[in-house]
Amino acid sequence: xxxxxxxxxxxxxxxxxxxxxxxxxxxxxxxxxxxxxxxxxxxxxxxxxxxxxxxxxxxxxxxxxxxxxxxxxxxxxxxxxxxxxxxxxxxxxxxxxxxxxxxxxxxxxxxxxxxxxxxxxxxxxxxxxxxxxxxxxxxxxxxxxxxxxxxxxxxxxxxxxxxxxxxxxxx
Amino acid sequence: xxxxxxxxxxxxxxxxxxxxxxxxxxxxxxxxxxxxxxxxxxxxxxxxxxxxxxxxxxxxxxxxxxxxxxxxxxxxxxxxxxxxxxxxxxxxxxxxxxxxxxxxxxxxxxxxxxxxxxxxxxxxxxxxxxxxxxxxxxxxxxxxxxxxxxxxxxxxxxxxxxxxxxxxxxxxxxxxxxxxxxxxxxxxxxxxxxxxxxxxxxxxxxxxxxxxxxxxxxxxxxxxxxxxxxxxxxxxxxxxxxxxxxxxxxxxxxxxxxxxxxxxxxxxxxxxxxxxxxxxxxxxxxxxxxxxxxxxxxxxxxxxxxxxxxxxxxxxxxxxxxxxxxxxxxxxxxxxxxxxxxxxxxxxxxxxxxxxxxxxxxxxxxxxxxxxxxxxxxxxxxxxxxxxxxxxxxxxxxxxxxxxxxxxxxxxxxxxxxxxxxxxxxxxxxxxxxxxxxxxxxxxxxxxxxxxxxxxxxxxxxxxxxxxxxxxxxxxxxxxxxxxxxxxxxxxxxxxxxxxxxxxxxxxxxxxxxxxxxxxxxxxxxxxxxxxxxxxxxxxxxxxxxxxxxxxxxxxxxxxxxxxxxxxxxxxxxxxxxxxxxxxxxxxxxxxxxxxxxxxxxxxxxxxxxxxxxxxxxxxxxxxxxxxxxxxxxxxxxxxxxxxxxxxxxxxxxxxxxxxxxxxxxxxxxxxxxxxxxxxxxxxxxxxxxxxxxxxxxxxxxxxxxxxxxxxxxxxxxxxxxxxxxxxxxxxxxxxxxxxxxxxxxxxxxxxxxxxxxxxxxxxxxxxxxxxxxx
Numbered sequence: 001x002x003x004x005x006x007x008x009x010x011x012x013x014x015x016x017x018x019x020x021x022x023x024x025x026x027x028x029x030x031x032x033x034x035x036x037x038x039x040x041x042x043x044x045x046x047x048x049x050x051x052x053x054x055x056x057x058x059x060x061x062x063x064x065x066x067x068x069x070x071x072x073x074x075x076x077x078x079x080x081x082x083x084x085x086x087x088x089x090x091x092x093x094x095x096x097x098x099x100x101x102x103x104x105x106x107x108x109x110x111x112x113x114x115x116x117x118x119x120x121x122x123x124x125x126x127x128x129x130x131x132x133x134x135x136x137x138x139x140x141x142x143x144x145x146x147x148x149x150x151x152x153x154x155x156x157x158x159x160x161x162x163x164x165x166x167x168x169x170x171x
Numbered sequence: 172x173x174x175x176x177x178x179x180x181x182x183x184x185x186x187x188x189x190x191x192x193x194x195x196x197x198x199x200x201x202x203x204x205x206x207x208x209x210x211x212x213x214x215x216x217x218x219x220x221x222x223x224x225x226x227x228x229x230x231x232x233x234x235x236x237x238x239x240x241x242x243x244x245x246x247x248x249x250x251x252x253x254x255x256x257x258x259x260x261x262x263x264x265x266x267x268x269x270x271x272x273x274x275x276x277x278x279x280x281x282x283x284x285x286x287x288x289x290x291x292x293x294x295x296x297x298x299x300x301x302x303x304x305x306x307x308x309x310x311x312x313x314x315x316x317x318x319x320x321x322x323x324x325x326x327x328x329x330x331x332x333x334x335x336x337x338x339x340x341x342x343x344x345x346x347x348x349x350x351x352x353x354x355x356x357x358x359x360x361x362x363x364x365x366x367x368x369x370x371x372x373x374x375x376x377x378x379x380x381x382x383x384x385x386x387x388x389x390x391x392x393x394x395x396x397x398x399x400x401x402x403x404x405x406x407x408x409x410x411x412x413x414x415x416x417x418x419x420x421x422x423x424x425x426x427x428x429x430x431x432x433x434x435x436x437x438x439x440x441x442x443x444x445x446x447x448x449x450x451x452x453x454x455x456x457x458x459x460x461x462x463x464x465x466x467x468x469x470x471x472x473x474x475x476x477x478x479x480x481x482x483x484x485x486x487x488x489x490x491x492x493x494x495x496x497x498x499x500x501x502x503x504x505x506x507x508x509x510x511x512x513x514x515x516x517x518x519x520x521x522x523x524x525x526x527x528x529x530x531x532x533x534x535x536x537x538x539x540x541x542x543x544x545x546x547x548x549x550x551x552x553x554x555x556x557x558x559x560x561x562x563x564x565x566x567x568x569x570x571x572x573x574x575x576x577x578x579x580x581x582x583x584x585x586x587x588x589x590x591x592x593x594x595x596x597x598x599x600x601x602x603x604x605x606x607x608x609x610x611x612x613x614x615x616x617x618x619x620x621x622x623x624x625x626x627x628x629x630x631x632x633x634x635x636x637x638x639x640x641x642x643x644x645x646x647x648x649x650x651x652x653x654x655x656x657x658x659x660x661x662x663x664x665x666x667x668x669x670x671x672x673x674x675x676x677x678x679x680x681x682x683x684x685x686x687x688x689x690x691x692x693x694x695x696x697x698x699x700x701x702x703x704x705x706x707x708x709x710x711x712x713x714x715x716x717x718x719x720x721x722x723x724x725x726x727x728x729x730x731x732x733x734x735x736x737x738x739x740x741x742x743x744x745x746x747x748x749x750x751x752x753x754x755x756x757x758x759x760x761x762x763x764x765x766x767x768x769x770x771x772x773x774x775x776x777x778x779x780x781x782x783x784x785x786x787x788x789x790x791x792x793x794x795x796x797x798x799x800x801x802x803x804x805x806x807x808x809x810x811x812x813x814x815x816x817x818x819x820x821x822x823x824x825x826x827x828x829x830x831x832x833x834x835x836x837x838x839x840x841x842x843x844x845x846x847x848x849x850x851x852x853x854x855x856x857x858x859x860x861x862x863x864x865x866x867x868x869x870x871x872x873x874x875x876x877x878x879x880x881x882x883x884x885x886x887x888x889x890x891x892x893x894x895x896x897x898x899x900x901x902x903x904x905x906x907x908x909x910x911x912x913x914x915x916x917x918x919x920x921x922x923x924x925x926x927x928x929x930x931x932x933x934x935x936x937x938x939x940x941x942x943x944x945x946x
Contacts, residue, residue, distance in 0.1 A: 022286075038206040039199020041424075043374045044456040048867035051374055079199035092197040096189050099832035102840065103654025104196025105203060105374040105424030126880065133875045137867070139374050139425050140654050142839035143875045144882050145832075166185070166828040166886035 008069050013081030019068055027071055028052045028063035031078060039079035039108045050136035053109040054078050060116045079108035082115060090153060091115050098149035102140035109136045114150055123154050183667035184896055187832030191659050201422045204378040204394040205453045213242055215442055215452035216288035218278040218295055220270035223304035223531035223860025227268060235294035240283040243445035255408045259498035260327040261320055264408055264434040271319055271496035272532050273860050274461030281442040281450045304531040304860045308470055308493050311337040311528040319529040332502060332787035337529040339494050340502040342787035344509050344582055347520030352485035356476030360556045363472045364549035365927045368465035368854035371538055372872050375424020377433045377463055378453030381443035389440045390417040396431045397691040399649055402683040408437035420681040426653035428537035429464050431691055460865040464536035465854055467492040467504055469545040475553050481563050483572045488512040490525035495534040501527040506788045508542030513581035514550045515591050515624035515798055516572040521581060531860050543625060543907045551621040551911030566599050569622050583779025586796050590889045594800035594822040595622055597885050601820045602802045608817055614806035617920025621801050621912035627695040627900030628794015633687035633770030634704035636712045642737045642750030647679040649689025650701040655902055656833035657697045661705050663829050668709040670733045695900025704769045706895035711767035719753045795891050797899045799823035801908030805916035809939060812932030814917060816846055822885035826899035831886055838884035838905040845909025847873045853929050
């Protein structure tokens with residue numbers, strides 16, 4: 001186990017952050033353990049689940065697969081840097097309003113992927129939404145309400161899976 | 172209708188309100204177990220067994236202990252108290268004399284950082300004497316098989332029921348005269364079905380932080396399904412009174428049954444007590460796969476017979492489950508699988524017998540559905556085979572034999588509320604009415620159905636409600652929200668009964684020091700059980716408010732009414748008092764603080780010994796029955812065997828939808844978890860007993876592109892008479908129907924019947940080849 005520490009300077013959510021950590025430290029470890037930015041989640045640490053998704057230079061990246069020393073001076077945006085002046089961002093508000101959040105552990109990753117999508121395409125199609133979210137795993141929702149949230153944000157008409165509400169069976 | 176005793180008064184029930192904690196989760200502020208960090212916190216790491224079955228001969232830890240920064244080491248040599256576990260006390264937080272699966276913890280280290288803890292693990296030496304591993308049901312039951320638990324007969328058991336050898340538990344339910352009834356059948360179908368180990372894959376792995384105060388009292392911050400269960404288990408395993416152990420739930424990143432228990436809580440607590448410092452122990456994804464729990468693999472032989480007119484007369488079922496290395500929830504899972512094996516049908520003559528066996532693999536435990544997915548895959552596949560043999564439409568056959576209100580469940584429990592027929596008709600009609608979806612090029616389309624029943628109820632729970640100085644409400648329950656929305660549901664039930672906006676109800680996080688007892692968030696029981704407790708406690712609080720209001724307003728209680736926004740008024744006139752005025756009176760003048768609580772244990776009818784011979788069922792009564800039906804459209808590629816689920820309709824009776832959006836989320840998510848079970852998910856062990864699917868790259872859960880964009884939840888409401896607001900659970904049933912509905916759709920598309928899960932492309936091709944060869 002290498003214990004030699006190196007110094008790096010990262011740009012995280014618009015702030016310069018000093019890091020003194022062993023070379024194998026991932027960006028996710030730096031964010032969570034050194035900077036106490038725990039919104040990025042460690043779901044698998046293998047780059048599969050997408051719960052640690054952050055934006056590096058405006059593009060989504062898995063923080064668990066990147067070494068902190070490799071980030072350089074590229075700006076990093078985490079879930080903590082997403083909220084706008086109104087509090088939650090439009091993407092976040094859409095997820096909340098659509099009931100797309102269940103256990104919430106995957107949610108920061110979905111927020112980051114959708115933030116990237118909407119920054120490139122304010123009116124994405126359903127297929128574009130599904131493709132943009134294909135690197136994020138959710139175990140609670142079946143993804144339906146997450147897509148509905150994004151479609152609402154995109155101004156798409158309510159999809160065919162729009163819920164109709166409960167129905168009484170008697171009287 | 173008695174105004175004062177009717178729980179629902181306001182607008183909060185039936186509204187798809189956003190989750191109370193949704194902003195916290197959307198912004199990344201919600202704190203899960205791995206987000207907890209305490210001053211002086213140590214990091215724990217586990218040394219695990221490389222053998223599936225071996226005797227521990229020697230342990231050497233001196234070199235590890237000498238490493239600077241190592242603060243505590245635990246091995247089985249440190250443990251001398253009684254064994255722990257569930258119904259059978261057969262396990263230890265770290266192995267003592269034997270290891271029984273690859274990955275079983277044999278030692279744990281707490282050190283100043285994770286790297287030091289890892290170095291210490293590498294310095295620990297364990298000598299093993301390898302034994303022959305038992306890796307399948309057949310190997311476990313073979314004559315002369317190696318015995319996993321030589322001391323089984325001496326283990327403490329809360330329910331007796333094990334057989335000899337490697338048999339953990341045996342049970343049966345018998346109704347009617349099965350052998351005679353088969354003689355009256357015109358058509359009989361028979362088959363054997365096999366299901367695999369599925370992992371829960373909650374996105375947050377198991378973990379906790381154990382803290383310790385100067386007196387040695389331990390506090391765990393833990394992702395779990397019950398703070399009371401964690402407290403009890405850790406106290407037992409550490410030999411401490413429960414008063415010396417406190418468990419506080421963090422936000423929970425999914426559970427699905429897989430966080431009902433874990434030995435790592437006791438390990439972290441033991442290390443914290445030894446080091447007198449906080450200890451964090453959070454499992455890596457790989458370790459969580461290796462050492463937590465799975466759904467039970469099962470082998471199910473099933474035979475069903477009917478008259479030519481479609482009346483199903485008899486069923487015979489034998490279920491054998493693979494429980495893995497330790498008993499855990501094997502007895503009740505087996506019993507519940509037997510109970511569900513009749514399906515939601517009127518079948519007068521049924522014999523269900525089963526056993527659970529030990530093998531040298533990960534212990535199997537509770538998982539959304541709790542034996543029902545296995546039983547229903549076999550039973551509902553067979554209903555379609557029976558329909559084909561009879562020449563009757565599969566939905567028509569189900570409708571003909573469907574249970575109706577007033578019928579009895581298997582075992583003799585009367586069923587008051589049953590809308591199975593409506594569920595079947597609704598999914599059938601919705602699919603027919605939907606605009607046709609073009610079949611994918613080169614594929615074959617099949618439409619499949621499945622019906623199911625499930626239970627919500629079980630055990631004890633409680634709720635406490637208090638009035639605060641400004642007229643706000645403090646609500647407290649022991650029900651941990653795993654992500655399904657229980658927090659919001661409880662607040663909606665409480666707010667509704669007081670005609671308050673939900674913002675005026677504060678909800679306490681779960682803490683074993685202060686939360687009213689709750690058995691577990693499990694068994695689709697929270698809305699039904701804890702929701703009942705909340706409703707009753709809140710109505711009692713309302714009665715207390717009315718007592719004060721009657722005195723303040725100098726009128727009879729019967730003349731009072733609840734008004735919106737926290738006021739009690741006199742009917743027909745504007746006179747009223749606010750909750751705040753009542754609170755101030757109670758706190759400073761007369762009566763004392765207004766606080767009510769309600770607790771109960773499931774009180775519904777149990778099995779009827781006059782109808783059914785029940786042997787070792789692990790429970791006496793369970794809960795109220797719920798019903799549902801699924802319909803799927805599936806496209807099968809006959810060239811590759813690939814199966815695509817294109818659309819799904821899932822109808823479920825929830826009694827009353829407290830939060831319809833949450834019900835829909837549970838249905839859609841449950842269906843997709845069931846689809847993963849049907850098509851891709853399988854934990855696999857190699858010949859040495861190593862789990863070879865211990866990463867999310869090797870164990871495939873459905874991603875968004877694997878899922879149909881359209882999963883239509885159909886939420887039906889048939890209020891349950893035993894619940895103050897009529898609600899029943901929906902957590903588990905939505906998973907149960909997916910696999911048999913998909914199997915039935917594959918059969919319709921191709922003619923091939925698959926008897927094994929998951930229905931991978933290879934198995935679909937094999938089934939197509941076998942079908943071709945038989946023609």
